[in-house]
Amino acid sequence: MNAxxxxxxxxxxxxxxxxxxxxxxxxxxxxxxxxxxxxxxxMGAAALYVLLLAEFVAWAQVLIYVGxxxxxxxFGLMLTRAPIGKANYDNxxxxxxxxxxxxxxxxxxxxxxxxxxxxxxxxAGENAPRTQDIGAVIFSSYVWPFxxxxxxxxxxxxxxxxxxRRDEPExxxxxxx
Amino acid sequence: MTLPAYLPxxxxxxxxxxxxxxxxxxxxxxxxxxxxxxxxxxxxxGITPEDGEEVGRERFPVKFYLVAMLFIVFDIETAFMxxxxxxxxxxxxxxxIEMGVFIGILLAAYVYVxxxxxxxWAE
Amino acid sequence: MNWVIxxxxxxxxxxxxxxxxxxxxxLLVLMILxxxxxxxxxxxxxxxxxxxxxxxxxxxxxxxxGIKLITKEDFRxxxxxxWTYAAAPVIAAVASFLAFAVVPFGDEVTIAGHRIDFIxxxxxxxxxxxxxxxxxxxxxxxxxxxxSGSKYPLLGAVRASAQMISYEIALGLSLxxxxxxxxxxxxxxxxAAQAGSVQNVTFFDGIPVLESISRYFExxxxxxxxxxxxxxxxxxxxxxxxxxxxxxxLPEAESELVAxxxxxxxxxxxxxFFLGEYLHIVTVSAxxxxxxxxxxxxxxxxxxxxVWPLAWFLFKTGxxxxxxxxxxxxxxxxxxDRLMWLGxxxxxxxxxxxxxxxxxVNIDNAQLSRNWKLGAFGVMFAVVMVWVGKGDPRLRSAxxxxxxxxxxx
Numbered sequence: 001m002n003a004x005x006x007x008x009x010x011x012x013x014x015x016x017x018x019x020x021x022x023x024x025x026x027x028x029x030x031x032x033x034x035x036x037x038x039x040x041x042x043m044g045a046a047a048l049y050v051l052l053l054a055e056f057v058a059w060a061q062v063l064i065y066v067g068x069x070x071x072x073x074x075f076g077l078m079l080t081r082a083p084i085g086k087a088n089y090d091n092x093x094x095x096x097x098x099x100x101x102x103x104x105x106x107x108x109x110x111x112x113x114x115x116x117x118x119x120x121x122x123x124a125g126e127n128a129p130r131t132q133d134i135g136a137v138i139f140s141s142y143v144w145p146f147x148x149x150x151x152x153x154x155x156x157x158x159x160x161x162x163x164x165r166r167d168e169p170e171x172x173x174x175x176x177x
Numbered sequence: 178m179t180l181p182a183y184l185p186x187x188x189x190x191x192x193x194x195x196x197x198x199x200x201x202x203x204x205x206x207x208x209x210x211x212x213x214x215x216x217x218x219x220x221x222x223g224i225t226p227e228d229g230e231e232v233g234r235e236r237f238p239v240k241f242y243l244v245a246m247l248f249i250v251f252d253i254e255t256a257f258m259x260x261x262x263x264x265x266x267x268x269x270x271x272x273x274i275e276m277g278v279f280i281g282i283l284l285a286a287y288v289y290v291x292x293x294x295x296x297x298w299a300e
Numbered sequence: 301m302n303w304v305i306x307x308x309x310x311x312x313x314x315x316x317x318x319x320x321x322x323x324x325x326x327l328l329v330l331m332i333l334x335x336x337x338x339x340x341x342x343x344x345x346x347x348x349x350x351x352x353x354x355x356x357x358x359x360x361x362x363x364x365x366g367i368k369l370i371t372k373e374d375f376r377x378x379x380x381x382x383w384t385y386a387a388a389p390v391i392a393a394v395a396s397f398l399a400f401a402v403v404p405f406g407d408e409v410t411i412a413g414h415r416i417d418f419i420x421x422x423x424x425x426x427x428x429x430x431x432x433x434x435x436x437x438x439x440x441x442x443x444x445x446x447x448s449g450s451k452y453p454l455l456g457a458v459r460a461s462a463q464m465i466s467y468e469i470a471l472g473l474s475l476x477x478x479x480x481x482x483x484x485x486x487x488x489x490x491x492a493a494q495a496g497s498v499q500n501v502t503f504f505d506g507i508p509v510l511e512s513i514s515r516y517f518e519x520x521x522x523x524x525x526x527x528x529x530x531x532x533x534x535x536x537x538x539x540x541x542x543x544x545x546x547x548x549x550l551p552e553a554e555s556e557l558v559a560x561x562x563x564x565x566x567x568x569x570x571x572x573f574f575l576g577e578y579l580h581i582v583t584v585s586a587x588x589x590x591x592x593x594x595x596x597x598x599x600x601x602x603x604x605x606x607v608w609p610l611a612w613f614l615f616k617t618g619x620x621x622x623x624x625x626x627x628x629x630x631x632x633x634x635x636x637d638r639l640m641w642l643g644x645x646x647x648x649x650x651x652x653x654x655x656x657x658x659x660x661v662n663i664d665n666a667q668l669s670r671n672w673k674l675g676a677f678g679v680m681f682a683v684v685m686v687w688v689g690k691g692d693p694r695l696r697s698a699x700x701x702x703x704x705x706x707x708x709x
Contacts (some may be wrong), residue, residue: 201568208374220377247644265659276659
């Protein structure tokens with residue numbers, strides 16, 4: 001079989017799975033299931049990165065988004081309240097949310113198509129991105145964004161500590177420690 | 178060159194998932210099934226679970242959430258370190274200083290979290 | 301026949317399928333052996349006999365246990381979330397299988413003109429893949445606890461996943477120095493870099509007695525353990541914590557949490573968790589061998605070329621599996637606060653410090669003169685001394701817990 005055909009089949013297959021999973025994220029009636037469908041979408045994105053030969057991005061995506069961000073979400077859900085079974089999370093803002101989502105989708109699609117439409121990259125062989133190259137680029141051309149990321153992380157962490165420590169007097173009511 | 182390298186991983190993924198699912202399916206077919214309400218009740222060391230008591234309503238220490246938050250920060254740091262370490266021979270001293278600044282800022286966060294007692298688990 | 305091979309993508313696909321099938325089957329057999337070995341070794345250390353009925357030396361005991369588990373009643377707690385409850389053990393087992401994909405378990409062999417590497421896939425980012433596969437394992441634990449619809453599993457799952465993510469950072473950071481010295485994320489390249497013996501040791505040049513000793517370094521294998529032993533210690537501790545093994549087996553602390561996240565599991569579903577845990581032990585052992593002990597490298601005679609590397613790999617991995625069992629027989633379980641203390645307050649700073657040391661050493665002298673390097677080490681050393689000297693009382697009490705009971709701390 002032609003390698004390009006295989007790649008095409010995988011691309012559309014993964015894409016379909018991602019779209020279905022993304023739809024289920026917002027339609028499912030259980031928050032933990034929603035988080036799991038989100039994992040499906042993110043894993044699909046990682047698979048697409050692999051198809052684009054962006055290995056480092058793919059596995060960093062799995063490591064950070066699947067392995068950390070959604071785990072944080074699951075933690076948040078399990079620590080507060082994540083009942084098994086169905087629950088109704090809808091409220092009166094549903095139509096508004098749909099409009100916002102549709103507009104966002106339109107704008108993002110338009111930007112991406114406008115910016116990259118018709119651009120073709122030859123990825124095979126010599127042009128295949130290596131992790132070394134990514135490192136060299138991050139630490140030479142993108143020094144400032146990289147360093148600013150650490151400030152962002154600092155701010156996020158301090159914010160988390162501030163919010164988390166507020167309910168200290170109630171500590172004796174807690175269980176499980 | 179990379180895509181063929183993922184073929185074995187794909188096969189392994191399919192094979193191991195298939196194996197696990199098949200084992201569970203087969204077990205559900207060949208094993209006896211004599212369910213009783215007592216057997217299916219949540220295990221609480223013999224104490225009868227109270228009706229209507231929802232599982233997961235207890236409050237956990239918020240520290241668990243903080244740990245997950247800290248984990249994300251350090252996970253991102255780790256993810257940045259891999260390309261840095263691979264490209265270290267090219268980056269040389271400049272790379273060392275850059276990573277030093279990056280880690281330095283994160284260490285400030287780490288020290289802050291430490292001093293605020295978020296890493297203390299013994300009350 | 302040929303058109304079938306062409307249809308599925310040529311001989312490479314056939315090789316890939318055959319390789320995966322063989323490795324998969326071998327892993328299952330290996331897992332059976334590891335469980336048997338653990339029970340026999342533990343029994344020996346506790347002056348018992350251990351399983352000895354089924355097969356020679358009780359070798360088939362694990363198989364019998366597996367059959368028993370599969371034929372046990374398949375039940376689902378009434379409050380459980382049906383599909384997530386069934387999916388959690390599958391995820392746990394699959395994540396463990398996947399991590400093995402980047403372990404090089406031997407050299408290569410040429411069959412009918414096709415070169416076959418003894419590694420499932422030599423990814424350019426192998427180490428990152430290993431970490432990512434490990435991070436998926438958290439889902440098996442967290443979902444098992446949540447979906448059981450029961451209290452103990454939920455408590456156990458929150459604890460266990462907090463433990464796993466805490467030690468995942470130390471695990472990830474302990475691999476960085478190896479990447480720094482080898483300049484590669486590919487496990488195959490890391491093993492290749494450790495081939496042969498220690499050479500060009502200029503460290504002792506000019507010192508009469510030591511210089512003559514350094515001749516014998518050609519008999520010392522060129523493993524990363526010599527220069528990277530702090531990274532190895534961190535990797536080992538974090539690796540044991542990742543596999544939830546003693547002394548880090550808090551997730552299944554039976555004295556407080558019944559069986560932790562596995563409380564509501566039984567039969568084949570429990571078998572999958574069990575399988576995942578023991579596979580994880582094999583993978584972490586294999587990774588320790590690959591990164592620090594030269595992988596499959598070892599002295600080999602000229603005949604049966606591909607057998608020796610494989611044998612060396614299995615032998616070294618076996619030693620680590622033995623270590624895992626030994627630790628279980630020796631060490632008591634850590635208390636949860638000390639577990640978190642060790643992970644967050646000791647292993648992470650230690651691994652960051654070791655990365656700094658390795659990074660400074662590996663800069664060429666033209667860029668950073670030796671005096672500057674020494675100065676940098678001086679500063680690091682001073683920081684460590686101040687840190688240790690400040691005397692966190694728990695540093696002492698962790699080493700000798702009985703002090704606390706006396707009230708002397």
